[in-house]
Amino acid sequence: MNSKRSALLIGATGLVGAYVKEEILQNSYYSHLTTFVRNHTNKVHPKLTEVKIDFENMSDYKEHFKVDDLFICLGTTKKKAGTKERFRKVDYDYVVEAARLAKENGVTNIAVVSAIGADEHSRFFYNQVKGEMEQAVSAVGITSTYFFRPSLLLGDRNEFRLGERVGEVLGTAIQPLLRGKLQKYRSVHGQTVAKAMVRFLNDGRDGVHIVESDLIAKIGDL
Numbered sequence: 001m002n003s004k005r006s007a008l009l010i011g012a013t014g015l016v017g018a019y020v021k022e023e024i025l026q027n028s029y030y031s032h033l034t035t036f037v038r039n040h041t042n043k044v045h046p047k048l049t050e051v052k053i054d055f056e057n058m059s060d061y062k063e064h065f066k067v068d069d070l071f072i073c074l075g076t077t078k079k080k081a082g083t084k085e086r087f088r089k090v091d092y093d094y095v096v097e098a099a100r101l102a103k104e105n106g107v108t109n110i111a112v113v114s115a116i117g118a119d120e121h122s123r124f125f126y127n128q129v130k131g132e133m134e135q136a137v138s139a140v141g142i143t144s145t146y147f148f149r150p151s152l153l154l155g156d157r158n159e160f161r162l163g164e165r166v167g168e169v170l171g172t173a174i175q176p177l178l179r180g181k182l183q184k185y186r187s188v189h190g191q192t193v194a195k196a197m198v199r200f201l202n203d204g205r206d207g208v209h210i211v212e213s214d215l216i217a218k219i220g221d222l
Contacts, residue, residue: 069111
């Protein structure tokens with residue numbers, strides 16, 4: 001790929017997004033990175049432009065979608081969102097709208113953080129929304145579309161989540177038992193996910209690609 005590429009990152013302050021930002025800033029493939037944020041951070045870098053936006057009116061910022069690559073790391077929890085409707089707005093509506101604006105502006109490569117078990121037919125609301133999101137983004141028709149489905153995420157978070165902390169401890173304990181087809185359920189570090197996202201998009205093969213957690217770990221740890 002051209003070594004002078006530009007990227008837009010949405011969700012730059014979350015666990016995976018923060019690592020993606022650092023990976024892109026350190027990657028020689030990219031000459032510039034724009035991030036959408038609700039509040040400005042103190043990060044300063046010659047490649048970086050932060051844009052404070054209202055996610056409810058993302059189309060007002062469509063000029064910032066004139067990039068080569070789009071990384072979407074948006075995500076919340078039903079507990080944090082407060083309602084199913086609010087959760088769906090963040091994890092489905094915002095993501096699909098970003099993909100649509102990217103397509104309109106000629107973006108050819110997109111990487112989206114989804115989740116293990118994403119399935120529009122799932123009985124579980126979280127997995128169902130993630131599956132519906134994948135279907136809707138795929139239908140937008142961006143040339144090279146990647147969905148990353150990590151298992152339990154490890155790494156430094158900006159907030160404490162008791163359930164996820166307990167999950168990390170239990171996930172680490174049973175890690176050696178998850179072999180063969182069960183390897184995709186092993187916990188994976190957010191930085192590993194970020195490295196895999198950047199590496200896959202640098203390759204940028206045509207079509208829609210699902211990257212499960214075991215392959216994320218394999219590629220991200222290279």
